[in-house]
Amino acid sequence: MSTVIVTPKASPKEVLKDASMVKQKDMMAAHYDRLTNAPKTGAKVAATFVPGNLNELIMCFDLVNNLPEVNAIQNGLRRTSGGFVLEAEKIGHSEDVCTYVKSDIGMMAKGNLAPNGEKFPNPDVLLLSYTGCFTFMKWFELLREQYKCETIMLHTPYMGDGKVTPNMIEYMVKQLKEEVIPKLERISGVKFDIDRLREYLKKSAKAEDDLVWVLQSAKNKPSPIDAYFGGIYYIGPIFGAFRGTDDAIEYYKFLREEVAERLAEGKGPVTPDGDMGKEKYRLVVEGPPNYTNFRQFWKMFYDEGAVVVASSYTKVGGTYDFGFRHNPDKPLETLAEYCLGVYTNRSLPMRIDMLSNYVKEYEADGLLINSIKSCNSFSAGQLLIMREVEKRTGKPAAFVESDLVDPRYFSAANIKNRLESYLQMIEQKRASARAA
Amino acid sequence: MDASLNQANTAGIVARAQELFDDLSFTAAREWKAAKPGRKVVGYLPIYVPREIIHAAGMLPLGIVGGGDQLEVIHGDAYYQSYICRIPRSTIELGVSGRLDFVDGMLFPSICDVIRNLSGMWKMMFPGVYSRYFDVPQNYRDEIGGNYYVNELAELRHDLGELRGSPITDEELRASIAAYNENRHLVRELYAFRAQKPWQTPAAEVYLVLRAGLVLPVEEHSALLRDYLAAAQAEERPMRDNCKIVLTGAFCEQPPLNLIKSLELAGCYVVDDDLLLVTRWLTENVPLEGDPLQNLSHAFLHHSESTAAKYEPDEKEKGQHLVRAVTRAGAEGVIFAAPSFCDPALLDRPMLQHVLKDAGIPFIAFKYAENSGQMQPIREQAGTFADSIKLWSGA
Ligand code: SF4
Ligand code: SF4
Numbered sequence: 001m002s003t004v005i006v007t008p009k010a011s012p013k014e015v016l017k018d019a020s021m022v023k024q025k026d027m028m029a030a031h032y033d034r035l036t037n038a039p040k041t042g043a044k045v046a047a048t049f050v051p052g053n054l055n056e057l058i059m060c061f062d063l064v065n066n067l068p069e070v071n072a073i074q075n076g077l078r079r080t081s082g083g084f085v086l087e088a089e090k091i092g093h094s095e096d097v098c099t100y101v102k103s104d105i106g107m108m109a110k111g112n113l114a115p116n117g118e119k120f121p122n123p124d125v126l127l128l129s130y131t132g133c134f135t136f137m138k139w140f141e142l143l144r145e146q147y148k149c150e151t152i153m154l155h156t157p158y159m160g161d162g163k164v165t166p167n168m169i170e171y172m173v174k175q176l177k178e179e180v181i182p183k184l185e186r187i188s189g190v191k192f193d194i195d196r197l198r199e200y201l202k203k204s205a206k207a208e209d210d211l212v213w214v215l216q217s218a219k220n221k222p223s224p225i226d227a228y229f230g231g232i233y234y235i236g237p238i239f240g241a242f243r244g245t246d247d248a249i250e251y252y253k254f255l256r257e258e259v260a261e262r263l264a265e266g267k268g269p270v271t272p273d274g275d276m277g278k279e280k281y282r283l284v285v286e287g288p289p290n291y292t293n294f295r296q297f298w299k300m301f302y303d304e305g306a307v308v309v310a311s312s313y314t315k316v317g318g319t320y321d322f323g324f325r326h327n328p329d330k331p332l333e334t335l336a337e338y339c340l341g342v343y344t345n346r347s348l349p350m351r352i353d354m355l356s357n358y359v360k361e362y363e364a365d366g367l368l369i370n371s372i373k374s375c376n377s378f379s380a381g382q383l384l385i386m387r388e389v390e391k392r393t394g395k396p397a398a399f400v401e402s403d404l405v406d407p408r409y410f411s412a413a414n415i416k417n418r419l420e421s422y423l424q425m426i427e428q429k430r431a432s433a434r435a436a
Numbered sequence: 437m438d439a440s441l442n443q444a445n446t447a448g449i450v451a452r453a454q455e456l457f458d459d460l461s462f463t464a465a466r467e468w469k470a471a472k473p474g475r476k477v478v479g480y481l482p483i484y485v486p487r488e489i490i491h492a493a494g495m496l497p498l499g500i501v502g503g504g505d506q507l508e509v510i511h512g513d514a515y516y517q518s519y520i521c522r523i524p525r526s527t528i529e530l531g532v533s534g535r536l537d538f539v540d541g542m543l544f545p546s547i548c549d550v551i552r553n554l555s556g557m558w559k560m561m562f563p564g565v566y567s568r569y570f571d572v573p574q575n576y577r578d579e580i581g582g583n584y585y586v587n588e589l590a591e592l593r594h595d596l597g598e599l600r601g602s603p604i605t606d607e608e609l610r611a612s613i614a615a616y617n618e619n620r621h622l623v624r625e626l627y628a629f630r631a632q633k634p635w636q637t638p639a640a641e642v643y644l645v646l647r648a649g650l651v652l653p654v655e656e657h658s659a660l661l662r663d664y665l666a667a668a669q670a671e672e673r674p675m676r677d678n679c680k681i682v683l684t685g686a687f688c689e690q691p692p693l694n695l696i697k698s699l700e701l702a703g704c705y706v707v708d709d710d711l712l713l714v715t716r717w718l719t720e721n722v723p724l725e726g727d728p729l730q731n732l733s734h735a736f737l738h739h740s741e742s743t744a745a746k747y748e749p750d751e752k753e754k755g756q757h758l759v760r761a762v763t764r765a766g767a768e769g770v771i772f773a774a775p776s777f778c779d780p781a782l783l784d785r786p787m788l789q790h791v792l793k794d795a796g797i798p799f800i801a802f803k804y805a806e807n808s809g810q811m812q813p814i815r816e817q818a819g820t821f822a823d824s825i826k827l828w829s830g831a
Contacts, residue, residue, distance in 0.1 A: 091786075092785075092786045092789065093782075093783075094783075094785065094803075096778070096779075097783050098783075101783065134548045134552075134745070134779065135783065137574070138780065138784060139783070141747075141748065141754065141787060142786070144751050145754070145787055148751065151751070155573060155574035155581070155747075157571045157584070158552055158569060158571055160544075160555055160556070160568065161568065161569065167588065167591075168584075171573070171581070171583070174579070174580045175580055178577075178579075178580060179577075179580065347555070347556040348553050348557055348560065349556050349559055349560055350556075373517075373519045376548065376549040376550050376553075376779055377553075379517060380549060380553040380554070381515075381554070383515050383517070384560065388560065
């Protein structure tokens with residue numbers, strides 16, 4: 001099938017410099033405080049995953065959302081994940097499996113401390129929104145074994161044939177109605193109010209509009225954003241515990257205003273070293289990033305003037321750029337549709353379509369794949385994706401390998417080498433195109 | 437004609453099964469297809485598909501479990517990174533090298549992300565072949581997961597009906613369910629016999645006999661099973677001083693035959709395993725009366741094997757299937773053998789090991805690949821394990 005990218009109307013407003021960054025930092029800090037204070041405040045905690053997370057629903061029961069993947073990312077960025085992974089291996093976990101899981105298990109074994117230095121509370125419920133990855137299921141079975149708490153499974157069927165069928169929606173809505181909601185009511189002691197859910201969904205859609213606007217601003221030349229390295233910050237609130245909140249609406253409003261200003265001024269993305277120099281290469285990236293050497297990895301790109309204009313990773317917590325928005329008029333169906341549509345739940349041909357379209361619509365020079373050792377969900381099949389996208393777009397593609405949070409699999413020299421030869425390849429392509 | 441019917445002894449039957457096992461071109465299935473115009477073959481990967489529906493369409497279900505250690509993988513490696521298991525690359529190899537060019541359809545069951553993504557690759561690489569990701573419910577309530585599954589089954593039934601050119605009737609489905617009920621019953625009987633007298637039914641033989649069921653029509657395979665069982669019961673073989681173990685974790689990519697043999701040579705009789713689960717996935721007979729799809733669904737939800745790819749809703753039940761298998765087969769220990777890079781098996785393993793520890797059941801663990809050549813380390817590990825079990829039980 002082919003994918004159509006819908007661009008919402010731009011309405012840049014007055015600018016508040018870096019307000020979005022400050023806002024996000026405050027939001028995250030407040031969230032971690034809310035979590036670690038839960039034993040004192042009596043708040044109940046639901047652990048759940050990013051892809052297919054039901055934040056709006058979780059909020060309906062006054063539960064605080066704890067996302068183990070985000071914790072693993074934090075530990076990657078703070079360089080503590082390596083030790084946690086080793087710890088998990090020491091207590092019997094295989095070196096071959098997903099390092100997100102091992103980082104999480106290792107963190108538990110080492111005291112389970114949140115970024116604010118306080119202990120994470122034990123979850124009251126594990127909401128297993130099983131979307132786009134088999135590892136999730138094992139991960140929560142492993143956590144359940146430790147915490148002995150209730151686990152609720154929401155099974156999202158895979159979009160193997162590239163479509164959402166009525167049977168899939170019906171199955172998911174039934175699970176929501178007859179399993180997920182009654183159990184959440186019982187665990188939280190809060191009665192489900194569908195109008196409350198509608199309110200949150202309305203708010204989600206509003207923030208989603210602005211997120212899409214920001215991500216699609218990369219169609220401009222130069223792109224005012226980096227849609228992978230920068231994009232990871234931009235998706236934080238909406239993929240995490242804030243979708244459906246006023247905080248998220250405000251964050252994306254600020255962000256949009258900042259990006260609109262950069263766009264008006266013809267500026268490129270902001271990097272950790274300040275404004276990026278001249279945009280020389282426009283890339284589409286497939287695959288998660290590496291978090292243990294995140295800045296070093298990013299620097300390899302901006303030092304060369306390579307900006308990422310679109311990425312698949314920024315769609316793991318929801319694919320919004322083809323028009324999907326949370327719809328308050330169909331509250332449960334919309335949650336189902338959301339889960340079904342996340343990037344890792346899309347079939348391989350759909351992913352190829354999507355990436356090829358990104359290369360074309362964002363006028364990119366090609367596709368770069370960061371293949372993650374940990375992640376079969378993303379990685380199995382990426383070599384075919386690479387060849388297909390190359391074939392369809394006529395643009396060169398390249399492959400680098402690393403891991404999400406295991407520093408043992410980040411080889412800077414290797415990646416840098418590959419990236420440089422790839423950019424040279426792009427140069428050669430350009431030269432031959434000019435000659436032709 | 438079914439050659440096995442003429443073979444009275446285990447050696448002859450096993451030789452026939454070995455021949456099928458060694459044949460990487462699937463000649464038997466090709467011949468079956470060529471024997472009558474209009475016949476079709478539908479391939480499937482581990483762990484489970486309802487073969488009854490394929491059979492009811494008059495088609496041959498063909499189990500594809502990788503390339504083993506005899507297939508030279510030339511193209512397949514270009515499709516997979518080094519840190520992905522072997523089975524998808526050897527399956528691609530089988531496809532690209534034309535060994536599956538007679539296959540009209542492919543089903544990719546819901547087992548893990550690798551097989552799941554392979555389903556999309558197949559669609560891209562072999563666009564002329566009907567291919568489908570076959571999802572199964574992880575919710576086991578009839579009115580939720582059951583409804584969903586019945587509709588998925590109905591879609592498969594519809595698609596295969598289209599492929600053949602006429603809809604599959606309930607009567608056809610019932611006849612197929614009966615054929616597979618019988619087959620599963622025989623497999624269970626074989627497993628029960630082996631648990632009692634493992635020296636009469638070496639693990640590698642049982643494996644080969646079971647494996648033949650992936651390529652033969654079910655009726656022919658049932659005859660083979662019956663013959664083998666009768667021959668194995670009749671033949672007296674020397675009993676060794678081996679311990680009895682349950683082998684687990686090998687539900688997808690297959691261990692080399694040599695590995696299975698090595699375990700017994702090292703002193704471990706395999707009395708239960710999770711190899712080729714499709715042959716006994718449904719643990720009870722599927723009723724013939726009533727709606728056949730409802731019955732298949734009910735059996736899947738309530739009477740099917742436990743394995744890593746299936747969610748266990750009840751924490752207390754987690755891993756108990758393994759403890760029960762140990763008790764049922766009178767085993768003294770468990771060997772965890774998982775393919776390298778197999779997330780489902782390797783993520784499940786620590787949980788299962790905790791359960792075994794609590795139950796006081798000894799275990800060892802190692803990894804393999806379908807093309808592992810060196811058996812010495814595994815043989816040594818299994819040998820030490822067998823010795824220690826004998827020591828404990830003697831104490
Ligand atoms: S396998 Fe991939 S998608 Fe799944 S939990 Fe690990 S990193 Fe996430
Ligand atoms: S061996 Fe394991 S990881 Fe590989 S395809 Fe099979 S189940 Fe998946």
